Amino acid sequence: MADAPTLSRFRAPDTTLILAGIIVFAAVLTWIVPPGEYARAEIEVEGVGTREVVVPGSYGRMERGDEGVVSRLLHSAAMVLQAPIRGFVDEDAAPIIAFVLLVGGAFAVLTETGAVDAALRRVVSAAERSPTLDVLLIPLFIAIFSLGGAVFGMSEETIPFVLIFVPLALALGYDSLTGAAIPFLGSAAGFASAFFNPFTVGVAQGISGVALFSGAGFRVVLWVIVTAVVAGFVMWHARRVRRDPARSPVHAIDAAQKGEGLVEVESGFTATHGAVLLAFAAGIGVLVAGVLLAQWYIVEIAALFVGLGVVMGAVGGLGGNGTARAFMMGVRDLAPTAVIIGLARGILIVLEDGHVVDTILDALASGLGGAGATLAACAMFGIQTAINFFVPSGSGQAALTMPLMAPLADLVGVSRQTAVLAFQMGDGFTNMIIPTSAVLMGVLSLAKVPWPTWAKWVLPLQLLLVTVGLVALVIAVGIGYA
Template structure:
């Protein structure tokens, strides 16, 4: 009997987040050799916002991305993203101190006992809270720290890491994208379009309710499926490798000292909301707030100074990949900016929209903004680039400026939850240890639903409301 050597096939590995983003950098660099260079003139409004001047587009000398430019763009992107990168490190380190007090495990133990048989109830409660935060004061980067809590919480309740991540990301971006009073998208876009700030809020609020409700239902249906059969989880094998001691957590209950630590966390979140809404806090202030929280909970938890420092470093270590991924995403934007191709892309798309029949122009604006968001993930940045063109274009083709703003906010918001050029998304997935390809597989049906809803809302607004 002859023996045969059978070579085992290598198991397919999903590309690492760095690999995916660097591939996008390479593709973007290649396109700079084919897309003509051009730019608009820009002006500054009373708020210091740089705006594109419509009708001023002109070609400039070509400046395609060279070999060294490609690699230099990564470093420049890291430098430009330093604010967000170090925000992630500081928040991660602060939560490292928080986790060293074992308060999370004790809290999860209490929650799992109280919610036995009713675990699904927690999902809409958490998601509604984050959707409100996204729809009112524009929560986005601030949601990243909550991934550290939501993923183990979801797994303790019998769900998976995707459910935990979706409870935060899907809800905050559903609220952000369909916002009724987001100052960073609706507020900026309406200001540029010459509309009263947050006007049309009633209509937007109805659309927001539907949009968020559908998103919550989608997450709950998936969570229920995983709860019934854990093998249906897209992250089943990966989640089995996570170091979570179910029995130990279920045995723990909160002590008075840990309850006080939780109270500090709650006060921190309240301070975060008030600071952003009332004082205009952004990344530096929020990072400082979490750092103060870390020190206070360390003192309450009776951690020695060296223990607090070690816990801080450990928290930072866990988020290194997530923080650096933001720099990769910024590197793509650097390539487009340095090659002077962003304005050319905007000019070409706006000309296509202008050529559509009046009944389809609103949808054309929605599609334009959706495509533009892949290369300009910043909501306020996209508003500054596109609205000075889209608002007067709407006047010419019979689309109200309110509808143009609505098309902008849905086009800007929906793709944030899946595009690999969105640094916040990629950082959150890295923290949750979920491959982007698997996340895309889970979120794709939801994205299709959301784009359909966005198209319906824009059409209804154009034909019957504004």
């Protein structure tokens, strides 16, 4: 427990504060970086419509106006203060903000019915009575949580599951690291390698002008590999701890927790819970069919989830008021994400107002162009990984980086689909270790695991996943993933 005081003194800067600081920094850059621009051309993207892209090789410098220093200072200050509202009403950001809030409300209704928790408890109770399930427990649940991360961006929802899986892991002879890892690393694996996650893949593809959820086949293969790597790592650790509990990095902490005993796990699964889960599964089926067959985009998908939320609330017995309250609680919980998207878009608005975005793109392209498409794609992965420490929000990071990375991909010979892949892996993998992740810190707090202990334990997994990511990008470039 010696690390606990150090952890309690750590105060990661708030994401909103970070973005506000970046807005100010962007305004400063408009004084330093010379203005310039590329010529633009409109292209038709299947399933998305017309999109504007830069014309490679057309960059040219611009002359600044004759306004004085005081006038420029006043204009820069005004742009900094206006950036948040301009980000909210921006034609690219506004639909994404509405989409995130509405989908979040629908998932809150699902959570409120208790169907997910009841199903989990029933499976856990059966596993305690079956040696076969005991062996399959870790890979089974990691796969389930990973599927949640891959399909609908399950992330914060994993936090309460720690209260079930840590006591269960201790009772089965594992440790609290294993208990926390099953839900958290499972969902994080799916989040990073998602094939239908609307909060990362959907947002990034929408901003990049890529057909929504296209290229899913490649990402499904990636999801299987990443999930298998995570499951294998956790299983290896769990079996080693079961053989020799003293080898666990949290052995002393777990010794105290074991005295508290395992919480009673009842099945509690009713026909109502089954009906809710069936309705949800049917809704996901309609989503997949709509995207693949009718080329649904943000508006149609958001409408589906609003309707699905109503159906799940009715089937789950929440009633009109209960459904409405749960829906608005979900909207409230995702309000910070909406603000982050608006602020992130505001950064680009400030840079665009100073006509420095294209200059930055030209500098990045010049730095990566000579390296070749493969190295450029890997460099994009590295850039997204570094940015994720400061902006640990998938949709927020997409809104911040993809307007830059998508046209940059055009300039360096990398497909925009590959640029989206570099983004989602760069955003997702380090969510498992960075202390600025609110989800990670919430999970560790419930599991009573100090962050430095977790970081040291999960670092080898991070190196494995980075290797998988680099190999995936090399293959994506090689096959012309588009």
